[in-house]
Amino acid sequence: MSKYTFLVLMIFVSFLAYSQTDQEQIDKIYKTSLTNGKSYEWLDYLSNQIGGRLSGSLNAEKAVQWGKEELDKLGLDKVWLQPVMVPKWVRGNPEYAYIETTPGNTTPVNICALGGSMATPFGGLKANLVEVNGIDELKALGENQVKGKIVFYNRPMDEELINTFQSYGGCVDQRYSGALEAAKLGALGVIVRSMNLRLDDFPHTGSMTYDDLPLDKRIPAAAISTNHAELLSNMLRLDKSIQFYFSQSCRQLKDVQSYNVIGEITGSEFPNEYIVVGGHLDSWDLGDGAHDDGAGIVQSMDVLRLLKESGVTPKRSIRVVLFMNEENGLRGAKKYAEEAKRKGENHVFALESDSGGFTPRGFSFDCSDANFSQVLGWKPLFKPYLIHYFEKGGSGADVGPLKKDNNVVAGLRPDSQRYFDYHHAANDTFDAVNKRELELGAATMTSLVYLYDKYGVNPITSTEKLKD
Amino acid sequence: MSKYTFLVLMIFVSFLAYSQTDQEQIDKIYKTSLTNGKSYEWLDYLSNQIGGRLSGSLNAEKAVQWGKEELDKLGLDKVWLQPVMVPKWVRGNPEYAYIETTPGNTTPVNICALGGSMATPFGGLKANLVEVNGIDELKALGENQVKGKIVFYNRPMDEELINTFQSYGGCVDQRYSGALEAAKLGALGVIVRSMNLRLDDFPHTGSMTYDDLPLDKRIPAAAISTNHAELLSNMLRLDKSIQFYFSQSCRQLKDVQSYNVIGEITGSEFPNEYIVVGGHLDSWDLGDGAHDDGAGIVQSMDVLRLLKESGVTPKRSIRVVLFMNEENGLRGAKKYAEEAKRKGENHVFALESDSGGFTPRGFSFDCSDANFSQVLGWKPLFKPYLIHYFEKGGSGADVGPLKKDNNVVAGLRPDSQRYFDYHHAANDTFDAVNKRELELGAATMTSLVYLYDKYGVNPITSTEKLKD
Numbered sequence: 001m002s003k004y005t006f007l008v009l010m011i012f013v014s015f016l017a018y019s020q021t022d023q024e025q026i027d028k029i030y031k032t033s034l035t036n037g038k039s040y041e042w043l044d045y046l047s048n049q050i051g052g053r054l055s056g057s058l059n060a061e062k063a064v065q066w067g068k069e070e071l072d073k074l075g076l077d078k079v080w081l082q083p084v085m086v087p088k089w090v091r092g093n094p095e096y097a098y099i100e101t102t103p104g105n106t107t108p109v110n111i112c113a114l115g116g117s118m119a120t121p122f123g124g125l126k127a128n129l130v131e132v133n134g135i136d137e138l139k140a141l142g143e144n145q146v147k148g149k150i151v152f153y154n155r156p157m158d159e160e161l162i163n164t165f166q167s168y169g170g171c172v173d174q175r176y177s178g179a180l181e182a183a184k185l186g187a188l189g190v191i192v193r194s195m196n197l198r199l200d201d202f203p204h205t206g207s208m209t210y211d212d213l214p215l216d217k218r219i220p221a222a223a224i225s226t227n228h229a230e231l232l233s234n235m236l237r238l239d240k241s242i243q244f245y246f247s248q249s250c251r252q253l254k255d256v257q258s259y260n261v262i263g264e265i266t267g268s269e270f271p272n273e274y275i276v277v278g279g280h281l282d283s284w285d286l287g288d289g290a291h292d293d294g295a296g297i298v299q300s301m302d303v304l305r306l307l308k309e310s311g312v313t314p315k316r317s318i319r320v321v322l323f324m325n326e327e328n329g330l331r332g333a334k335k336y337a338e339e340a341k342r343k344g345e346n347h348v349f350a351l352e353s354d355s356g357g358f359t360p361r362g363f364s365f366d367c368s369d370a371n372f373s374q375v376l377g378w379k380p381l382f383k384p385y386l387i388h389y390f391e392k393g394g395s396g397a398d399v400g401p402l403k404k405d406n407n408v409v410a411g412l413r414p415d416s417q418r419y420f421d422y423h424h425a426a427n428d429t430f431d432a433v434n435k436r437e438l439e440l441g442a443a444t445m446t447s448l449v450y451l452y453d454k455y456g457v458n459p460i461t462s463t464e465k466l467k468d
Numbered sequence: 469m470s471k472y473t474f475l476v477l478m479i480f481v482s483f484l485a486y487s488q489t490d491q492e493q494i495d496k497i498y499k500t501s502l503t504n505g506k507s508y509e510w511l512d513y514l515s516n517q518i519g520g521r522l523s524g525s526l527n528a529e530k531a532v533q534w535g536k537e538e539l540d541k542l543g544l545d546k547v548w549l550q551p552v553m554v555p556k557w558v559r560g561n562p563e564y565a566y567i568e569t570t571p572g573n574t575t576p577v578n579i580c581a582l583g584g585s586m587a588t589p590f591g592g593l594k595a596n597l598v599e600v601n602g603i604d605e606l607k608a609l610g611e612n613q614v615k616g617k618i619v620f621y622n623r624p625m626d627e628e629l630i631n632t633f634q635s636y637g638g639c640v641d642q643r644y645s646g647a648l649e650a651a652k653l654g655a656l657g658v659i660v661r662s663m664n665l666r667l668d669d670f671p672h673t674g675s676m677t678y679d680d681l682p683l684d685k686r687i688p689a690a691a692i693s694t695n696h697a698e699l700l701s702n703m704l705r706l707d708k709s710i711q712f713y714f715s716q717s718c719r720q721l722k723d724v725q726s727y728n729v730i731g732e733i734t735g736s737e738f739p740n741e742y743i744v745v746g747g748h749l750d751s752w753d754l755g756d757g758a759h760d761d762g763a764g765i766v767q768s769m770d771v772l773r774l775l776k777e778s779g780v781t782p783k784r785s786i787r788v789v790l791f792m793n794e795e796n797g798l799r800g801a802k803k804y805a806e807e808a809k810r811k812g813e814n815h816v817f818a819l820e821s822d823s824g825g826f827t828p829r830g831f832s833f834d835c836s837d838a839n840f841s842q843v844l845g846w847k848p849l850f851k852p853y854l855i856h857y858f859e860k861g862g863s864g865a866d867v868g869p870l871k872k873d874n875n876v877v878a879g880l881r882p883d884s885q886r887y888f889d890y891h892h893a894a895n896d897t898f899d900a901v902n903k904r905e906l907e908l909g910a911a912t913m914t915s916l917v918y919l920y921d922k923y924g925v926n927p928i929t930s931t932e933k934l935k936d
Contacts, residue, residue, distance in 0.1 A: 359885050
């Protein structure tokens with residue numbers, strides 16, 4: 001193609017980025033979601049009848065069966081389970097912890113084991129503490145000041161950032177690698193301030209790693225509520241000799257069989273071009289996982305249903321994937337991408353919802369500048385629905401492995417202010433989700449899928465696609 | 469001014485709409501609000517230590533004293549109370565209502581008297597019902613089918629609209645004028661479906677009018693929860709002969725003395741140009757008025773404090789006004805505007821926050837096209853804070869009376885999806901407000917006030933101002 005032809009084509013494309021019909025179709029999608037959506041009813045069932053569904057648990061398998069049954073009812077072209085082996089970690093008995101100022105003088109505090117942590121020794125673990133504001137400070141202290149102690153990571157999430165996921169990203173190394181680094185310096189255990197911008201009483205769990213640390217070097221790790229992190233820090237300031245006790249009986253069992261749940265509307269014109277929409281079906285065990293990621297699951301399921309209800313016959317194959325094991329292994333996402341590659345399936349667009357069921361603000365896109373131009377051309381279509389955020393950036397953990405040079409992967413971006421109030425904690429429950437906010441998210445996702453289905457991903461840089 | 473000069477000036481203005489310093493200043497304002505804001509602490513006190521503060525109540529007067537004391541602490545140039553007489557309506561004993569299918573076979577339902585309503589006759593009121601979807605349908609039925617009955621207005625808020633205030637606007641005539649119109653046709657009482665998009669158990673109160681209907685023609689009116697409105701409607705569909713009983717002992721007392729609370733930072737260069745920021749100090753009596761409008765009160769108070777904390781010395785006089793009696797009379801707003809006019813005070817900009825303490829999305833402006841162009845020029849400054857909504861439209865009930873040809877009045881526009889879950893109901897309480905969302909609103913307001921203070925309102929069309 002000559003430079004001139006390309007230029008003309010680009011101008012042509014930018015003037016015909018969409019039509020009046022598209023606006024009408026999108027309006028229909030939003031109205032259908034708000035008056036005849038299924039996402040809220042589905043979330044009610046998933047949250048209140050099944051509940052927390054940690055990978056490998058009975059509830060996770062119930063969720064798999066439920067997902068398949070509900071997709072079966074939608075009259076899709078194909079619905080199937082994709083087998084994947086997942087880790088199985090169990091919490092065991094409720095955790096128990098206290099601060100001991102003098103022998104027998106104790107103050108109970110709220111903790112929960114981090115996902116993947118070891119148990120404490122039989123009878124629990126009691127030791128002096130060393131408070132650090134992160135891994136760098138820990139390393140600077142060195143073995144002398146850490147050995148034999150419980151390390152207390154207490155760097156709070158940065159309140160100044162507008163995007164709370166950015167605050168999370170700047171803080172979560174303490175939770176993920178804190179135990180690993182502390183163990184290397186001879187610590188006996190780790191207590192991490194919960195990843196929560198709010199001061200409240202809920203401890204927030206989440207994944208952690210021991211990397212290749214030998215089994216006998218691994219130390220137990222737990223999260224403490226933000227209120228109790230403040231309390232502990234204040235008490236330590238007054239008296240460094242106070243002791244901390246905690247007891248947890250969690251353990252890692254053998255991997256077990258589980259599944260991704262997949263549904264497909266096969267494309268009428270380009271069946272070999274795949275558009276994926278999805279979230280993760282597993283959750284942590286403390287709440288019922290309504291925001292993380294029940295919301296993303298039911299929104300993704302409703303995308304296919306809303307397309308049908310709004311009278312859209314997709315040209316490309318649209319798949320919903322309920323990914324298993326995002327929280328502690330990402331095995332489902334890896335399996336799906338591996339199988340897609342093995343079968344040579346051409347995934348042109350993939351969209352994830354895994355940032356809570358709050359009012360949608362827009363999307364972040366992982367794609368080339370040229371592909372980003374295309375989607376920016378559609379932005380005006382979303383203005384009536386107050387969708388304004390179209391930015392380049394990350395997509396999501398589950399669709400990330402589908403990224404290629406010539407496709408687009410994206411994430412729904414809801415309002416993030418309240419997300420970490422609930423994330424991985426016992427209060428991530430159905431009542432914390434607003435019906436309309438959830439439905440607006442489903443409609444926003446459906447509208448973008450509608451546009452990608454209609455127009456395809458342009459420009460397509462792979463040579464095989466230029467034939468179309 | 470020639471057309472050419474005007475054009476050059478416009479281009480000049482649009483290129484110099486703001487400077488890098490402005491971005492830095494606004495960034496400082498946001499960071500200060502998120503890490504050192506007072507709005508949340510103030511709201512805690514106003515909601516939990518004072519509580520619901522209906523005009524004329526003891527709590528309303530406590531709120532006046534509290535507001536003055538807190539403003540006094542800020543070291544403003546002036547703080548004063550502006551006297552205003554306000555209506556005093558009292559709810560009396562808790563309302564009680566039930567549906568009676570056959571004599572003695574009753575189902576209790578949740579109602580609350582509408583603000584300003586009459587009491588039911590001693591012993592309560594029991595009658596058959598006529599369900600209508602609005603005033604037009606009522607009028608079409610005519611006296612024959614309405615006389616001696618209780619009118620049940622059951623038109624729900626329109627779920628299809630994105631802006632929930634628009635849904636409210638399309639529905640609230642039933643609550644405001646429903647009793648008046650029903651009384652004219654000989655109805656005995658009125659039950660109105662709560663103005664709530666959600667199905668739940670809370671009845672939502674709000675203002676109503678009898679206009680100049682003679683006292684003996686006035687009939688009692690109450691709101692019913694959306695769940696019970698659905699129940700009642702379903703029961704009526706099965707059996708039109710069911711009866712409805714309700715009892716309420718509310719009444720209107722004599723007007724009492726109250727106050728607007730006003731604080732001012734006097735301008736260093738243009739002290740006679742006033743910028744007002746405000747919300748309403750009164751609330752309904754059912755919850756503690758945290759969203760409506762505790763949020764607007766504490767955000768407005770924090771605007772003056774955040775300007776000081778961020779090192780801004782205003783050129784113009786900045787006033788915070790805690791308006792009294794927005795909910796059932798608007799007496800405070802009328803009094804303030806009347807006094808401003810009498811004193812010839814030049815109010816160049818007024819900003820209201822009365823749409824809940826949710827994540828701010830932007831502003832609506834009531835102003836000329838030229839004035840709107842000016843503010844659009846500042847929009848990019850707000851992008852880092854995800855503030856995207858700059859539209860012409862309404863401002864707010866309390867600043868509305870300050871509108872002149874040559875000034876700008878505006879309203880903060882937070883996310884509206886959850887607002888009517890809480891509006892005028894017992895669940896409008898402090899715990900429903902998120903600290904960061906509230907603080908982002910305060911910062912957003914402060915930033916706009918900062919810009920209007922720095923640049924003034926341009927173009928100024930009044931001849932007296934062209935001298936500056």
